[in-house]
Amino acid sequence: xxxxxxxxxxxxxxxxxxxxxxxxxxxxxxxxxxxxxxxxxxxxxxxxxxxxxxxxxxxxxxxxxxxxxxxxxxxxxxxxxxxxxxxxxxxxxxxxxxxxxxxxxxxx
Amino acid sequence: xxxxxxxxxxxxxxxxxxxxxxxxxxxxxxxxxxxxxxxxxxxxxxxxxxxxxxxxxxxxxxxxxxxxxxxxxxxxxxxxxxxxxxxxxxxxxxxxxxxxxxxxxxxxxxxxxx
Numbered sequence: 001x002x003x004x005x006x007x008x009x010x011x012x013x014x015x016x017x018x019x020x021x022x023x024x025x026x027x028x029x030x031x032x033x034x035x036x037x038x039x040x041x042x043x044x045x046x047x048x049x050x051x052x053x054x055x056x057x058x059x060x061x062x063x064x065x066x067x068x069x070x071x072x073x074x075x076x077x078x079x080x081x082x083x084x085x086x087x088x089x090x091x092x093x094x095x096x097x098x099x100x101x102x103x104x105x106x107x108x
Numbered sequence: 109x110x111x112x113x114x115x116x117x118x119x120x121x122x123x124x125x126x127x128x129x130x131x132x133x134x135x136x137x138x139x140x141x142x143x144x145x146x147x148x149x150x151x152x153x154x155x156x157x158x159x160x161x162x163x164x165x166x167x168x169x170x171x172x173x174x175x176x177x178x179x180x181x182x183x184x185x186x187x188x189x190x191x192x193x194x195x196x197x198x199x200x201x202x203x204x205x206x207x208x209x210x211x212x213x214x215x216x217x218x219x220x221x222x
Contacts, residue, residue: 031208043198043213050208086151090207094164096141098151 003027006087006099014107019074021102023087026068031090034061034072036083037101043086046072077106110135112201112214120220126187129217133180133201139163140182141206142174145196145216154197156206157182163206186219194221 005024013019023032034046047054047061049070054061058077063070074081087099113132121127133140141164142154153166157176176182180201186193196216202209 033207033211035213042215043200045200045210045212048208048210088151094156094207095166096143096153096207098153100150 002100003091003097004087004089004099006085006102008102009100010103010105012105012107013077015078017077017106019077019081019104019106021072021085021087021104023070023072023099024068025070025087025089025097027089027091027097029065029068029089029091030094032063032070033086033088033090033096034070035086035088037086038083046085074104079106079108082106112199112212114197114199114214114217116217117215118218118220120222121189122222123189123191125189126185127189127219129184129186129197129199129219131182131184131199131201131214133182133199134212136203137201137212138180138204139202139206139209140176140180141200141202141211142182142184143198143200144168145198146192146194151198153207154184158204158206189221191221194219 037043049063058075060073084101086101139158141156145151156164160176174184198216200211200213
């Protein structure tokens with residue numbers, strides 16, 4: 001079993017829909033990252049969380065340390081949000097463990 | 109502020125050769141981390157440098173090495189290249205705390221080993 005599991009693996013939605021991507025992990029962590037990777041490889045860091053909730057524009061990230069679960073939400077989704085969203089956790093050995101990513105396609 | 113830059117962007121090598129990749133972090137950032145991304149394995153952590161010292165290391169063989177200079181620029185070296193080393197190599201910089209800081213990624217170097 002992977003230490004970081006993301007769901008769903010693939011998600012296709014219509015423009016304007018509310019999107020939720022989930023990340024569950026099985027190790028103790030000191031931080032959790034949400035990143036966005038566009039076709040061509042460029043990776044952008046969206047959030048770094050250790051507790052609670054963060055919001056940036058239409059993006060919201062939450063983390064529940066007790067349940068070892070984090071969610072990334074996108075409100076009013078737009079085709080330019082189409083990308084792979086990756087969850088990564090920093091474990092107690094200071095190693096970054098990556099999820100497999102969620103491929104999101106937003107159709108106009 | 110200029111972002112993280114990586115050179116070269118593309119590289120083709122043959123088995124047995126060695127390669128050196130370069131990463132220039134954002135000005136003021138002292139931590140540089142390196143990652144390998146392959147279709148089969150996803151993103152994997154190689155190592156992290158801070159103040160010219162390797163602070164953390166992933167599970168890669170000794171053929172993969174790196175260093176950091178006093179200006180925080182970092183290089184990664186892979187010796188005796190294997191076909192399986194073909195990948196996108198990404199570096200990321202952060203202010204000081206490496207993987208517990210927000211990381212800023214470079215565009216990557218795509219290495220093809222023939």
